[in-house]
Amino acid sequence: xxxxxxxxxxxxxxxxxxxxxxxxxxxxxxxxxxxxxxxxxxxxxxxxxxxxxxxxxxxxxxxxxxxxxxxxxxxxxxxxxxxxxxxxxxxxxxxxxxxxxxxxxxxxxxxxxxxxxxxxxxxxxxxxxxxxxxxxxxxxxxxxxxxxxxxxxxxxxxxxxxxxxxxxxxxxxxxxxxxxxxxxxxxxxxxxxxxxxxxxxxxxxxxxxxxxxxxxxxxxxxxxxxxxxxxxxxxxxxxxxxxxxxxxxxxxxxxxxxxxxxxxxxxxxxxxxxxxxxxxxxxxxxxx
Amino acid sequence: xxxxxxxxxxxxxxxxxxxxxxxxxxxxxxxxxxxxxxxxxxxxxxxxxxxxxxxxxxxxxxxxxxxxxxxxxxxxxxxxxxxxxxxxxxxxxxxxxxxxxxxxxxxxxxxxxxxxxxxxxxxxxxxxxxxxxxxxxxxxxxxxxxxxxxxxxxxxxxxxxxxxxxxxxxxxxxxxxxxxxxxxxxxxxxxxxxxxxxxxxxxxxxxxxxxxxxxxxxxxxxxxxxxxxxxxxxxxxxxxxxxxxxxxxxxxxxxxxxxxxxxxxxxxxxxxxxxxxxxxxxxxxxxx
Numbered sequence: 001x002x003x004x005x006x007x008x009x010x011x012x013x014x015x016x017x018x019x020x021x022x023x024x025x026x027x028x029x030x031x032x033x034x035x036x037x038x039x040x041x042x043x044x045x046x047x048x049x050x051x052x053x054x055x056x057x058x059x060x061x062x063x064x065x066x067x068x069x070x071x072x073x074x075x076x077x078x079x080x081x082x083x084x085x086x087x088x089x090x091x092x093x094x095x096x097x098x099x100x101x102x103x104x105x106x107x108x109x110x111x112x113x114x115x116x117x118x119x120x121x122x123x124x125x126x127x128x129x130x131x132x133x134x135x136x137x138x139x140x141x142x143x144x145x146x147x148x149x150x151x152x153x154x155x156x157x158x159x160x161x162x163x164x165x166x167x168x169x170x171x172x173x174x175x176x177x178x179x180x181x182x183x184x185x186x187x188x189x190x191x192x193x194x195x196x197x198x199x200x201x202x203x204x205x206x207x208x209x210x211x212x213x214x215x216x217x218x219x220x221x222x223x224x225x226x227x228x229x230x231x232x233x234x235x236x237x238x239x240x241x242x243x244x245x246x247x248x249x250x251x252x253x254x255x256x257x258x259x260x261x262x263x264x265x266x267x268x269x270x271x272x273x274x275x276x277x278x279x280x281x282x283x284x285x286x287x288x
Numbered sequence: 289x290x291x292x293x294x295x296x297x298x299x300x301x302x303x304x305x306x307x308x309x310x311x312x313x314x315x316x317x318x319x320x321x322x323x324x325x326x327x328x329x330x331x332x333x334x335x336x337x338x339x340x341x342x343x344x345x346x347x348x349x350x351x352x353x354x355x356x357x358x359x360x361x362x363x364x365x366x367x368x369x370x371x372x373x374x375x376x377x378x379x380x381x382x383x384x385x386x387x388x389x390x391x392x393x394x395x396x397x398x399x400x401x402x403x404x405x406x407x408x409x410x411x412x413x414x415x416x417x418x419x420x421x422x423x424x425x426x427x428x429x430x431x432x433x434x435x436x437x438x439x440x441x442x443x444x445x446x447x448x449x450x451x452x453x454x455x456x457x458x459x460x461x462x463x464x465x466x467x468x469x470x471x472x473x474x475x476x477x478x479x480x481x482x483x484x485x486x487x488x489x490x491x492x493x494x495x496x497x498x499x500x501x502x503x504x505x506x507x508x509x510x511x512x513x514x515x516x517x518x519x520x521x522x523x524x525x526x527x528x529x530x531x532x533x534x535x536x537x538x539x540x541x542x543x544x545x546x547x548x549x550x551x552x553x554x555x556x557x558x559x560x561x562x563x564x565x566x567x568x569x570x571x572x573x574x575x576x
Contacts, residue, residue, distance in 0.1 A: 024437075027438075027442070028442075028445075028446045028459065028462055029437060029441075029442040029443075029445040029446055029466075031445055031449060032437055032441065032442065032445045033437070036437075080404075084400055084401075084404060087400065089395075089396035089397050089400060090397050090400065107377075108377035109377045109378050109448050110445070110448065112372055112375060112377060112378065112400065113372075113441055113444055113445055113448070115404070116368075116372060116403070116404070116407065116441055117436065117437050117441050119404065119407055119408065120407065120432060120435055120436040120437070120441060121436055121437060123411045123428070123432045124432040124433060124436050126428070126432075127425070127428040127429040127432045127433070128429070133421035133422045133424065133425040134421045136421065136425055136428075137415070137421040137424055137425070140411070140414070140415040140424075140428065141415040141416070144408060144411045144412040144414075144415045145412060145415070147408055148405065148408040148409055148412050149312075149317060149320055149321070149324075149405050149408070149409060150315075153317075153320060153401055153404055153405050153408060154315070154316075154317040154320065155317075156401055157316075157317040157319055157320045157398070157401055158316045158317055160397050160398065160401070161319060171316065174316055178317075
């Protein structure tokens with residue numbers, strides 16, 4: 001299998017699992033099921049769960065079944081954060097992945113609850129695994145920390161409070177290492193844990209990859225095609241980004257540099273990292 | 289110790305634990321710590337964690353240390369649900385427990401994130417316990433289900449969709465058994481699990497208690513004193529409640545009936561249920 005085939009194979013496994021997770025009996029609260037499905041199925045790239053599966057595979061564990069609940073939990077958390085980020089009181093976005101945002105379709109109240117529901121359901125999904133409890137405990141710790149006040153939410157708060165202000169490089173890095181970086185690091189960690197390795201065995205890789213991912217996002221916000229991205233571009237006007245802070249050329253250099261650092265870090269790990277390296281370059285070149 | 293002393297003793301233990309849980313180092317995301325503390329410390333009755341401790345005690349387990357993280361997790365979840373319920377797009381409340389609501393103090397964006405943060409931190413708190421992983425797994429399952437789409441959030445959705453409509457008794461019961469009832473049931477369940485009992489051993493008690501609790505809330509909304517309640521009264525005008533559906537007199541009869549059912553259910557359980565019975569009557573008579 002070449003890289004694209006393998007990527008598409010993994011994405012299919014993940015989408016099939018997410019589908020099954022979001023299939024419910026008919027109940028009076030049906031609207032929330034619809035709202036959850038709407039946002040999860042709106043067509044994300046599934047980068048985080050793909051990473052989890054690929055790391056497990058790199059360490060020789062190819063049976064993904066027991067990893068899927070944790071990988072899916074991270075995707076549910078990522079999706080909830082987008083729904084809440086798009087709310088009128090946050091970024092006030094009408095479009096996400098080429099479709100109207102949750103509050104545009106279901107109204108604000110249901111959008112708030114759909115976010116809450118996806119976050120809660122992530123942990124319910126972890127609770128429902130019938131893994132050995134000690135692996136579950138480890139996974140729960142990694143994921144809940146990455147998504148919380150010391151991880152993603154911490155970054156979101158710094159983001160909101162930095163709006164309209166000129167911030168320095170240190171704060172920009174803190175913001176993104178938390179807001180985007182932590183969930184990406186957690187995705188790599190759960191793959192390693194599942195394969196019986198230390199959760200930090202690929203942390204140099206995941207840290208650089210997370211940063212590269214965010215720099216690319218900032219570049220796409222300026223250079224990207226709104227149609228391909230499926231969301232409004234040039235909306236970061238009020239925000240400090242790698243592009244506004246360093247200029248487009250330097251940001252592009254930084255992107256290459258961080259990607260190379262990620263790939264170099266992989267070479268120090270005793271594992272079959274071919275797919276992960278290709279993934280790093282694929283993310284460097286992505287148009288959406 | 290008489291009932292009031294014992295209640296105050298348990299409340300103190302819980303408040304001390306919550307304080308320690310919400311003490312953080314100084315970090316760039318400090319605002320979220322403040323917002324979390326503001327709502328948790330606004331002075332709730334701590335009924336849910338008190339229930340958990342009392343059930344454990346009824347079954348003879350008096351060392352609460354290992355139970356506190358789970359009991360506190362439920363209180364954090366309860367608090368997050370209030371913050372999100374109060375948002376302008378939901379109930380649009382300015383006052384809660386006698387103080388301005390979270391979005392009035394911190395703005396809507398931070399209020400949304402403070403809710404998210406408390407929900408996530410509940411699970412992070414569970415993750416950080418160093419209990420045996422199999423008890424942790426059981427607790428996680430009970431709590432995550434009770435707070436999610438098949439529990440509290442399910443009830444919130446039905447509540448929102450019932451606004452301005454005349455609903456029947458069946459739907460009203462479904463709504464409240466989920467919105468209020470599930471977290472109360474979970475509080476009782478975790479106390480039982482901690483004492484080594486089946487999680488459902490007191491389910492007849494907790495079901496009736498949860499219902500009585502909600503009927504009392506509806507009565508207080510009509511009869512209560514705004515100052516004592518610390519929130520706007522008569523705000524349920526748009527909503528179907530036990531009072532609007534059955535009238536005040538019948539609602540009061542139902543409250544007594546459910547409380548008696550709760551107390552009777554306790555007599556069938558082999559445990560020292562004196563405190564729990566007193567608690568049921570205390571909740572019947574409460575003025576806030």
